[in-house]
Amino acid sequence: xxxxxxxxxxxxxxxxxxxxxxxxxxxxxxxxxxxxxxxxxxxxxxxxxxxxxxxxxxxxxxxxxxxxxxxxxxxxxxxxxxxxxxxxxxxxxxxxxxxxxxxxxxxxxxxxxxxxxxxxxxxxxxxxxxxxxxxxxxxxxxxxxxxxxxxxxxxxxxxxxxxxxxxxxxxxxxxxxxxxxxxxxxxxxxxxxxxxxxxxxxxxxxxxxxxxxxxxxxxxxxxxxxxxxxxxxxxxxxxxxxxxxxxxxxxxxxxxxxxxxxxxxxxxxxxxxxxxxxxxxxxxxxxxxxxxxxxxx
Numbered sequence: 001x002x003x004x005x006x007x008x009x010x011x012x013x014x015x016x017x018x019x020x021x022x023x024x025x026x027x028x029x030x031x032x033x034x035x036x037x038x039x040x041x042x043x044x045x046x047x048x049x050x051x052x053x054x055x056x057x058x059x060x061x062x063x064x065x066x067x068x069x070x071x072x073x074x075x076x077x078x079x080x081x082x083x084x085x086x087x088x089x090x091x092x093x094x095x096x097x098x099x100x101x102x103x104x105x106x107x108x109x110x111x112x113x114x115x116x117x118x119x120x121x122x123x124x125x126x127x128x129x130x131x132x133x134x135x136x137x138x139x140x141x142x143x144x145x146x147x148x149x150x151x152x153x154x155x156x157x158x159x160x161x162x163x164x165x166x167x168x169x170x171x172x173x174x175x176x177x178x179x180x181x182x183x184x185x186x187x188x189x190x191x192x193x194x195x196x197x198x199x200x201x202x203x204x205x206x207x208x209x210x211x212x213x214x215x216x217x218x219x220x221x222x223x224x225x226x227x228x229x230x231x232x233x234x235x236x237x238x239x240x241x242x243x244x245x246x247x248x249x250x251x252x253x254x255x256x257x258x259x260x261x262x263x264x265x266x267x268x269x270x271x272x273x274x275x276x277x278x279x280x281x282x283x284x285x286x287x288x289x290x291x292x293x294x295x296x297x
Contacts, residue, residue, distance in 0.1 A: 010064030049075025065089020
């Protein structure tokens with residue numbers, strides 16, 4: 001059992017609901033000492049996580065969306081202190097990929113299990129920024145810009161899908177110059193994704209079924225420019241396919257430890273939902289960088 005839990009809360013997360021009463025109910029009879037701190041500005045979550053690890057907290061929880069979780073994860077890299085994820089955002093792609101319940105009480109209860117299950121996972125790094133899900137160029141870089149806060153609060157993950165479809169109408173086929181562990185190749189498509197996780201926040205839909213967040217590799221996928229029909233068919237295939245094989249993976253990925261990507265024209269780029277400055281992408285995997293509390297199955 002853990003002795004002290006530090007909960008880092010982003011009050012601007014996508015879910016507008018009280019959480020302290022729920023946490024009190026879950027933890028009150030467990031003997032767990034827990035505290036809550038609030039983020040007020042960008043990078044607060046990373047700094048608070050670092051401070052919690054140094055001050056003796058043996059588990060740190062992040063309440064918020066994927067951006068908050070990433071910041072807390074960055075602060076815990078190399079500390080051996082596990083991360084507990086309390087989903088509080090709109091899409092919650094990271095929690096979904098790890099099988100963590102969307103219900104706060106159920107997610108918090110994972111910290112109190114005896115024994116607690118902790119999974120070691122990879123992270124990626126693009127420039128100075130870390131990521132857990134993916135870096136996207138082209139079409140995959142558009143949703144973060146197209147889905148405004150009002151839409152995300154009203155429609156949830158559907159906001160990203162609608163923004164993607166709108167972006168699809170405006171996205172042209174481009175040429176990608178890719179280097180995978182020193183090997184060069186060229187591919188054409190409407191989007192290029194460097195993924196650490198296969199699921200981007202839509203239940204049952206994965207970019208590619210075999211993407212493993214603990215294999216020490218990044219997966220690179222180029223989505224061809226075959227129009228809306230290809231995208232919809234691919235999504236339907238991924239949503240209904242339970243067994244991966246070369247015949248039912250619409251966009252087979254390449255794998256590498258280090259990835260370099262340059263688009264022929266300037267494109268939108270995002271890293272775990274946050275917009276990046278346009279330009280070449282240099283990414284590398286950070287094997288086993290983080291320990292995360294997960295469900296038993």
